[in-house]
Amino acid sequence: MDFSFSEEQQLLKDSLQRYLEREYSFEARRKRIKAGTGLSAEVWRALADMGVLGLPFAAEYGGFAGSGVDSMLVMEAFGRSLVVEPYLATVLLCGGLIDQAGSSTQKAYWLPRIAAGNAIMAFAHGETDARHDWCYVSTRAERKGSGFVLRGRKAVVLHGGQAQHLLVSARSEGEPSSATGVSLFIVDAGSAGVQRRDYATIDGLRAAEIDFANVEIDATALVGEYAGAASTIDSVLDRANAALCAEALGALGALYDLTLAYLKTRQQFGVPIGTFQVLQHRMVDVLIHLEQARSLAYHAAFYAHASDTALRRRAVSAAKVQVGDAARFISQQAIQLHGGIGMTEELSVGHYVKRLTMINATFGNIDTHLERFAALA
Amino acid sequence: MDFAFTLEEAAFREEVRAFVRSHLPVDISRKVNEHKHLDKDDFVRWQKILYRKGWMAPGWPVKFGGTGWTPVQRYLFEEECAVAGAPSVISFGVNMVGPVIIAFGTPAQQQHFLPRILSSEDWWCQGYSEPGSGSDLASLRTRAVRDGDHYIVNGQKTWTTLAQHADMIFCLVRTSSEGKRQEGISFLLIDMRTPGVSVRPIITLDGAHEVNEVWFDDARVPIGNLVGEEGKGWTYAKFLLSHERSGIAQVARWKRELAFLKRMAGEIQSGGKPLMADALFSAKVTRVEIELLALEITDLRVLASDREGRAPGPEASILKIKGTELQQAITELMMEAVGPYALPFLPEALHADWDGTPVGPAFAAPLAARYFNYRKTSIYGGSNEIQRNIIAQRILGL
Structure with missing residues (x-):
């Protein structure tokens, strides 16, 4: 230990x-x-x-x-x-x-x-009807000659517009929500039939909706086992989620510092507002949320590469829930404790809040991970 | 960073597990696991077993009967005892007054009291709170007036846990009204058999007799029972609080309780399917399970920072707040789990030797009373609001 x-x-x-x-x-x-x-x-x-x-x-x-x-x-x-x-x-x-x-x-x-x-790359995996179900893939991959043809649409692909190459998940068999039948392909973003709509995200990143209209790729584009990518995707998304929890931890630490400093400097009624007990207790709850989130973010990072998949999944989903709850609470309190100035574009507080809130909407929200953890328990 | 225990620590855990498995009396662990009433004798029997093994006071220095274990070993010991359903060791002697006597007591006090704590010959209770002094403890008014080689003690303590079993009470008493009010407080050890000491039960909302009033009416206490210096009692009381922190979150015990809750919710039928299959109920249980996992790691992180030699700090307040919130959440979910069977109240069903027929499932009988009983946890040991004040001052610097 x-x-x-x-x-x-x-x-x-x-x-x-x-x-x-x-x-x-x-x-x-x-x-x-x-x-x-x-x-x-x-x-x-x-x-x-x-x-x-x-x-x-x-x-x-x-x-x-x-x-x-x-x-x-x-x-x-x-x-x-x-x-x-x-x-x-x-x-x-x-x-x-x-x-x-x-x-x-x-x-x-x-x-x-x-x-x-x-190399700048993006993972084209999420789909409109998948929401937070990362097994759900309706984009099709059909064999053609020695290669494949891709058909479908990918949603909110992070940095999809900037990537030179895309890793695309596509299904060759089964229903869209089936865990089996999905393969991974590397696709040149400039290939004929790839159409990208690049846009800004609310938290300062870029993402894209990407259409694959009969995109022809050759056999060497296949990454890993044909129709057997599910466990790889699960593992990589677990690592990505552990990483997102760590990113959230950094943002939460910054929000904690900014808010605590504000409580010590902002004067109202002739005294720093941090002298008011109601605000002190709120800030203590911010600290407790932060420390509890830190514990599980560490735990998830440590087990993100574990070969025991149940252990890995539990650790990551637990962290996504705990960090997600902390992100929500601390974000809302950071704005509230800053008052009006916390609402402004010029202050960094709001930017942390936006990023933290979007992390909760990425690769499974709190409910998704709560359900996943419960199923593993 | 490494979340695994070392091989030595794992071997130590096995040793403790094997001992507890072979020595913890089954009738006691059954009472603990089934939330039945524990008699004084149940606690004392288990403590004497630990005493004979030399494991009664892991936190004490070796020369006074401690084990010399590392903080992690102590953690593992507590975890194994909790998982097996051992009763908690009563803290007042070994974890509270013991360390104060070791740090500030005279050799005579150490030689007399410490062995009797180890052997459970003396059952201690704590005389801090008074009717007018709850969170504002320094306002306490129980007076000790010097009369030759005795103090004459007058006043009243309250919320005194298990005073009905106690042989000794450690008290904060006022020896002076001069100067700062904290400086007029002394730390006195009082024999409960002293003429003028009386105990009156307080029955709590769950029907239990756990706490008491303790009255002092011209009780004569030898001056040899003063710990340290007169007027330094507040300092010793604060020292005691910093030692009380060991195991404050009781994570292992509540992991066992959570497992009980999940087993129970797997058996209970709710409209024809197991309660655990109910998405709303399951979500509540899962959130608590995740929070408890987080608390376990937070607890270990605090332990690790202790091991790295940093002073024990106000992080204990975080553990106290979060630990008690989760205890309350679990006891509430247990009551919620049994649905309408929360209503029947048969206090006799809480005794292990009762051979009547339970109303509804046997596990349901104690759960509502227990929910009410656990409302105490966010009040005692410094209310959770006082803990927030401590954190605000000492961690946040507000």
């Missing part, structure tokens, strides 16, 4: 935090979002140079064989600085899928490119 970080982890955490404080200020972030590119080339380059883009991959692919806890440290730092770069989409989702299911040729081709910052 040990909750401390290793020297390497502490170093990674500190250097990333220093870099972000310097280069990813609230103002700099605002400008980047305004540019609408969904990706900042110099930040991406710097993350590659720091080894962050290859962190989870094996050394032979230019990585550092990072653990779930390593990814947590990165995502927590990103959460604190509200980073909007496509790290989750490219490194953790697509990199993770290729790493777990890809052939050695695919891994040797893609992972070093991701690690070096030369």
Whole structure:
């Protein structure tokens, strides 16, 4: 039982935090979002140079064989600085899928490119009628010659508009909600028949609705087992959810600091508002939510890579519920305790709140994970 | 970071488990698991078993009879005892007054009282609260006036848990009305058989006799029973609170209770299907289960920061608030689970030797009373509002 970080982890955490404080200020972030590119080339380059883009991959692919806890440290730092770069989409989702299911040729081709910052990818998985059911895939993949034809539509694909390549889940057999029959394909985003509608998300990211109208791909596009991608997707989404919990933790820590500082400085009735007991007790509840969320975010990060799938799923879903509840409570209280100024666009508070709220709407909301945990208990 | 216990810790857990399995009397664990009434003798029998093994006071220094265990070992010990359905060791002696006597008592006090705590020869109770002094404890008025080599004690304590069983009471008494009110308080050990000491039961809303009033009417207490210095009682009381924190969240015990709830809700039929299949009920149970898992880790994180040598801090208040909220949530869900069978009230059914026929399922009998009884947890030991004040001041700096 040990909750401390290793020297390497502490170093990674500190250097990333220093870099972000310097280069990813609230103002700099605002400008980047305004540019609408969904990706900042110099930040991406710097993350590659720091080894962050290859962190989870094996050394032979230019990585550092990072653990779930390593990814947590990165995502927590990103959460604190509200980073909007496509790290989750490219490194953790697509990199993770290729790493777990890809052939050695695919891994040797893609992972070093991701690690070096030369590949931007997105995971085209969610669908309009799926809502939070991540087994639900109605996009079809039919064999044609030695290759396949993809037909269907993917919804709210994070960084789908910026990605050069898409990892697409598509079904060759079974009902849309069946757990079996789904395959993964790497598709060039510029392929004939791929149509993307790129848009801004409310929390400063980019996403896209993507149509696949009889997109022809060859046999080498298949990643992993044909019609057998379900367990890979489940595993990678668990890791992604653990990472989202870590990102939320960073944002929650920032909201806690900002709100506590405000209680100590904002004067009303001639005294700092933090002298009022009703606000003190509210802030204590913020702290308790934060610490309980931290406990399960750590737990999920530690077990995100566990080979025991039941243990992994329980840890991740528990965290998504606990962190989700904390995100909701702390977000609402941060605005309330800031009063009117908390409602404004110019203050960072609202931006943390928006990101935290959207994390709850990504890869399973609180209810989805509550139900998943209950089914495993 | 590593959530697993070390091999040594796992081996230690096995050792404790094996001991508890072979030594915990079945009639006692059955009472605990079925929420039956525990007699004084049930507590004492189990404590004497721990005493003979040398495990009665894990937190004490070895030279006074402690075990020398690490904080993690103590945690594992408590967990194994709880999982097996052992009664909680009564805290007042071993976890409360014991550490105060060790830290501030005279050698004579240590030689007399500590062995009697270890062997359960003395049952202790705590004389803090008074009718006019609840959360504002420093306003207490029970007076101890020096008369030769005795103090003459007059006043009234209240909410004194299990005073009806007690041989000794440790009291905060006022020895001076001068200066700051905290500085007029002393820490006195009083024999319950002293003439002038009387105990009157208070029956709580669940019908139980758990707490009492303790009256002092010219009770003569030898000055040798003063702990430390006169007027320093408040300091010792605060020291005691920082030692009371061990196991404050009682996570292991409530994991056992939650497992009981889930088993019960699997058996109970609700309109023709098991209650656990009801999505609304299941969601409530699951939320509590997740919160309890979070609390278990929060508890271990606090323990780990202790091990890293940081001073025991106000994090204990977080554990107290969250722990009691979850205890209350679980007792409430248990009552909710049995539906209308929450209504029948047969106090005699709470005694293990009762051989009558229960109304409804046997497990239902104690649950409503228990729900009412557990409302106490957010009040005692410093109300949860006082805990929030402590956190606001000492962690938030407000």
